[in-house]
Amino acid sequence: MCTSIYQVALDGTHILGRTMDWHTLGAAPLFIQRQYRWHSVYDNVAYTNK
Numbered sequence: 001m002c003t004s005i006y007q008v009a010l011d012g013t014h015i016l017g018r019t020m021d022w023h024t025l026g027a028a029p030l031f032i033q034r035q036y037r038w039h040s041v042y043d044n045v046a047y048t049n050k
Contacts, residue, residue, distance in 0.1 A: 002018040009015065036049045 005017045005019065007015045032049055035048060037046060037050075039046050
């Protein structure tokens with residue numbers, strides 16, 4: 001059995017996927033310091049955490 005996942009990006013792009021199509025997800029807590037600056041390879045933008 002699979003689960004559908006539907007997302008809409010900020011630019012209006014629609015993404016539809018199913019969990020069975022993905023590799024095993026490594027879900028785990030991730031701790032990042034405040035004011036940490038990182039660069040996204042998805043949209044080529046630099047972000048700073050709150």
